[in-house]
Amino acid sequence: QQPVQSPQAVILREGEDAVINCSSSKALYSVHWYRQKHGEAPIFLMILLKGGEQKGHDKISASFNEKKQQSSLYLTASQLSYSGTYFCGTVGFGGTSYGKLTFGQGTILTVHP
Amino acid sequence: DAGVIQSPRHEVTEMGQEVTLRCKPISGHNSLFWYRQTMMRGLELLIYFNNNVPIDDSGMPEDRFSAKMPNASFSTLKIQPSEPRDSAVYFCASSPQGIFGQGTRLTVV
Numbered sequence: 001q002q003p004v005q006s007p008q009a010v011i012l013r014e015g016e017d018a019v020i021n022c023s024s025s026k027a028l029y030s031v032h033w034y035r036q037k038h039g040e041a042p043i044f045l046m047i048l049l050k051g052g053e054q055k056g057h058d059k060i061s062a063s064f065n066e067k068k069q070q071s072s073l074y075l076t077a078s079q080l081s082y083s084g085t086y087f088c089g090t091v092g093f094g095g096t097s098y099g100k101l102t103f104g105q106g107t108i109l110t111v112h113p
Numbered sequence: 114d115a116g117v118i119q120s121p122r123h124e125v126t127e128m129g130q131e132v133t134l135r136c137k138p139i140s141g142h143n144s145l146f147w148y149r150q151t152m153m154r155g156l157e158l159l160i161y162f163n164n165n166v167p168i169d170d171s172g173m174p175e176d177r178f179s180a181k182m183p184n185a186s187f188s189t190l191k192i193q194p195s196e197p198r199d200s201a202v203y204f205c206a207s208s209p210q211g212i213f214g215q216g217t218r219l220t221v222v
Contacts, residue, residue: 032211041204041213042156087156089211099144099163101211103156 001026003090005104012078012111020073020107022088031064031071032089032101035082042087045073075109083111117214119205125220131193134217136205137186144208147180147190150216151201162188195221 003024010018022031030049034042046055048064048071055062060082064071075082085106091099118137126132138145147159160170162182170180177196182188192199200220206213 034211034213041215044210044212047210098168099208100158100161100169101144101146101206101208102158103148105155 001092002102003088003104005086005088005107007107008105009108010110012109014080014111014113015077016111018075018078018109020075020086020088020109022071022073022090022104024069024090024092026069026090026092028064028066028069028071028090029093030091031062032091033062033071033073034087034089035084036087036106037084078109078111080111080113083109085109117205117207117212119203119214119217121217122215123218123220125222126195128196128221129194130221131191132195132199132219132221134190134203134205134219136188136190136214138188138205138207139212140186142207142209142212143185145182145188146206146208146211147188148204148206149201150204156204159190192219195219197221 003022006021032047033045036042046057059076062073085108087103087106089101089103091101120135144163146161149157159172160180161168165182180190202216202218204213204216
C-alpha cells in the first residue's frame with residue numbers, strides 16, 4: 001500500500017516555509033524522506049524510526065506520529081536549492097510489508113526568487 | 114564509500130532484445146530494492162531482496178522481467194524480450210536507509 005502525500009505541488013518565494021505531509025493506511029516501522037531534482041536520482045534526506053521522533057537537517061526537519069501513521073516534512077526559510085520533488089517512503093510491519101520500502105506520488109516544490 | 118553503483122547509466126536497445134541492468138549496493142547494507150520510475154506511474158517497487166533472498170516480487174510487471182542477487186555485492190535486473198513500454202529510469206537502492214544509485218535510463222525503440 002503506497003503512502004499518500006499532500007499537497008501535490010507547492011510554490012514558494014525564497015524565505016517562505018512549507019509543510020509536506022505523508023500518511024499511510026498501515027502501521028509504519030519507518031518513514032524515509034527524499035528530494036529529487038529533474039534528471040537525477042532521489043537523494044536521501046532523513047529516516048524516522050520511532051513514534052513521535054523528530055529530526056532535522058539544516059533548515060529541513062521532519063516528525064513522525066506513529067499512532068496516526070503520519071509524517072510531516074518541514075522546510076523553513078526556503079532557498080532556491082530546495083526546489084524539486086519530495087518523496088516519502090514508508091516501511092510497514094510484518095507480513096508482506098516487512099522491510100518493503102514503497103513511495104508516495106511525490107510533492108513538487110518550486111521556490112522562486 | 115562510493116555509494117550504490119548502477120550500470121550502465123544509459124541503454125538504448127531495439128525491441129525484442131535482452132537487457133541486463135546491474136547494481137552494486139553499499140557494503141554492509143542487507144536490503145536491496147529495484148524501482149522503475151516513469152512520469153505516469155511514479156516510483157514503482159519491482160522487487161526487493163533481504164540478505165540476498167527475494168522477499169517480494171509482486172511489483173515485477175511480467176515474466177519478461179527477472180532479478181537475481183547471487184551475493185551481497187551484486188544484483189541484476191533482466192528484461193527479455195524488451196518492449197518500448199519498458200522505457201523508463203530504473204533505480205536500485207540499498208537499505209537500511211534506502212540510498213539510491215544514479216539510475217539506468219532505458220530506451221527501447
